[in-house]
Amino acid sequence: MCGRSLNKCKSKCYSTWYKILVSVCICFFSLNDTKRNAAALTEKEILEKIYDQTGGKHWINKKGWKQIDNYCNWYGVSCVYEQESGDEMGDDNLRFDDDNATLIGANDDDSGEQISSGNFTNSTADDDNLTDDVNDPSTKTFGTVAGIKLDGNNLTGTMPEEVFQLYSLTTFNVKNNRELTVPLQSVGNAFLLQQLTLSNTNTTDLRGLEYANNLTKLQLTNNNITGTIPSSIFHLTKLEQIYLAFNRLTGTIPADGLYNLTKLTDLYLYNNFLNGTIPEEIGTKNTRLRYLTLGGNSITGTLPSSLNELKYLRSISVRNLREDMDLGGAGLSGPLLDFHKSKFLVEIHLNHNNLTGTIPSTLLKNTKTDGRWISINLTSNALNGSIPVNLTRFSNLTIDLTDNLFLYATISLPLTVTSDV
Numbered sequence: 214m215c216g217r218s219l220n221k222c223k224s225k226c227y228s229t230w231y232k233i234l235v236s237v238c239i240c241f242f243s244l245n246d247t248k249r250n251a252a253a254l255t256e257k258e259i260l261e262k263i264y265d266q267t268g269g270k271h272w273i274n275k276k277g278w279k280q281i282d283n284y285c286n287w288y289g290v291s292c293v294y295e296q297e298s299g300d301e302m303g304d305d306n307l308r309f310d311d312d313n314a315t316l317i318g319a320n321d322d323d324s325g326e327q328i329s330s331g332n333f334t335n336s337t338a339d340d341d342n343l344t345d346d347v348n349d350p351s352t353k354t355f356g357t358v359a360g361i362k363l364d365g366n367n368l369t370g371t372m373p374e375e376v377f378q379l380y381s382l383t384t385f386n387v388k389n390n391r392e393l394t395v396p397l398q399s400v401g402n403a404f405l406l407q408q409l410t411l412s413n414t415n416t417t418d419l420r421g422l423e424y425a426n427n428l429t430k431l432q433l434t435n436n437n438i439t440g441t442i443p444s445s446i447f448h449l450t451k452l453e454q455i456y457l458a459f460n461r462l463t464g465t466i467p468a469d470g471l472y473n474l475t476k477l478t479d480l481y482l483y484n485n486f487l488n489g490t491i492p493e494e495i496g497t498k499n500t501r502l503r504y505l506t507l508g509g510n511s512i513t514g515t516l517p518s519s520l521n522e523l524k525y526l527r528s529i530s531v532r533n534l535r536e537d538m539d540l541g542g543a544g545l546s547g548p549l550l551d552f553h554k555s556k557f558l559v560e561i562h563l564n565h566n567n568l569t570g571t572i573p574s575t576l577l578k579n580t581k582t583d584g585r586w587i588s589i590n591l592t593s594n595a596l597n598g599s600i601p602v603n604l605t606r607f608s609n610l611t612i613d614l615t616d617n618l619f620l621y622a623t624i625s626l627p628l629t630v631t632s633d634v
Contacts, residue, residue, distance in 0.1 A: 256358050257284050259375045263361075267368040267393060274366055285356045289363040292356030293381060325434070325456050325481040325504065357381040364410070365389035371396065377403040386410035388432060397421040412436065412456060423448040434481070435459040442466065442482075447473050458483035458506065465489030466507070472498050478525075479504040484535060488542070490514030491531070496522045508532035508562065515547030516563075521554055528560035532590070543567060549596065551575040559585050564592035564613070571598030582606055592616055 254262065263269075264278050272278075277287040285292035358379045368390040376385070382403045387393060388410045395416045400406065401424025409425065412434035419438070422431075423445035429452060438460040446455065447470030455477065462485040471477070471492055477499045487510040495502065496519025505523075508530040520529070529552075533544035544566035551573035552558050558580050568591070580587070589612040597618040604610060 254375055254378070256355075256379060259373070259379060260284050260287065260290065260358070262373045262375060266373050267370050267390075272363075272366050272368065283355060284358070289361060289366070290358060291360035291362070291384070293359045294356040325458065325479060325483075325506065360384035360386075362386045363390070368393045370394070374399040377401075377406070379403065380405070382406055384408045384410075387414060388412040388434075390414050397425075400425045419443045419445055422446065425449060427451055429476075430454040432456040433460070437461060439463070442470070442487075444470065446470070450474065451476060453477060453501075454479040456481045457485070460485050462487055466492055468492035468494045471495060474499060476501060478502060481506045482510065483507065483530065484509035486510065487512065491517050491520075493517045493519050496520045499523075501525055503527045503557075506530045509535045511542035512545060513543055514545065516545060516550050516568075518550065521550050521552060523552075524554045524556060526552065526555045527557045528562075529558070530560065530562040531566070532562050533565040549573060549576070549591070551578065552580075553578050555579065556581055559587045560589075562588070562590045563594070564590045566594050568594040568596055570596065572596060572601055574601045574603055576601055576603060577607075578603055580607075582608070584608060586611070589613070 261279055264272075264275070269275055269278055274288050277284075281287070284290055359381045360383060361376070361379075362384065364386050365388070368387055369392040372387070372393060372395040374396050376382075377399045380403070383405050385403075385406065385408070387395065389412070391413060393414045393416075395411055395414060397416070397419055398421040400409070400421050403425070405427060406425055407427055408430040409428055410430070410432040412432045414436060416433070416436055417438050419433075422443065426449070428449050431446065431449070431452060431454065434456045435458070438457070440462065441464035442457070442462055444467075446452070447467070450473050452474055453476050455474075456479070458481045462482070464487065466482070466487060466489065471494050475498055478501050480495075480499075480502065481504065483506045487507070490513060491507065495505065496517055500523065502523050503525050504527060505520075506528070509532070512531055512533070516531075520526075531545060533542065545563065546567045546569065548570040549563070549568050549572060552561070553575050555577070556579055558577060572591075577587070587607050587610040589610070592613050593616040595618055596614070599619070600612070600614070604612070
């Protein structure tokens, strides 16, 4: 009898404590939810915070910002609306107010991007008609922010991390704002983000980037990023385009990292301080590659034979010469490949290396002859022999063979040839 009473008492006691614990947990999480909801900013408030924290008063174009109610009409902001919710969002579906925005400097083919010189010129924004246009359907209802495009607009300071709380954000472009830093610790919150363009900014810390799981395009050209190629990039298995030219990256190109990027089409690593060989995996795992730009580094070894398998390749640049005209080192050695499976290859820039042997008679044998200019630069190697007759089928081709071991040219070519013979 006493035992049953004691057990009953214990059971009642445990039940009471359990109820108290559940109540405490509910209160705790409810309080946190209340705090989170209270702290959450509306999309308009996030945009206003961007304006305030990045020197909005000194932007080149600030049309509409904090002046009209509908933020979808603010310069550089694009929105999607309810009727578009079923569509796949991308650049073609985004509407930007792009007046007076563009600042473009010299185009560098090896970087894959256009980089502003950094000398901003004032542009007068159109301040007329800053009220909502009643004839514009986008002013009748607020959409959700899908794109921000404020490149070359004199943004300064630090971008607020709340920008990545814009849940429909797919495109974020603030390149050519040299004094702007964009923290990436919260970038994973923008789970729809596909294109992140931060080139020529002060963004060097890439912690958190690995959580941008849907990213397809990453632009970080000319950002003074140091150390090895960030491992966070190789976690982004949907990446198609990587722009990391004109940084201060060191170390090798990691084969195991490239192994994960099977959708990669564009790889720009030009003018860093990388060394080592070109991984064989580039030709076997990155079979969609179109642009492979590794020049201006200290790449050595031979051209992997797997590069011949890249049938979509359009441009390959592994020139052993930096922008300051210094040699990167010993350079590539061994034979020149013929790239016989490529149908679209129009640029081969392998100058200032130590390639040996002859130019393959099958060079570009399957490349289409559709009138496009083809540029081959093999300056300053140790090639010999003659120019293949196969190349005469191209009506627009420039080939530079200066400073090699050619003794004679056996054919007359209907193209531009520069050589020592």
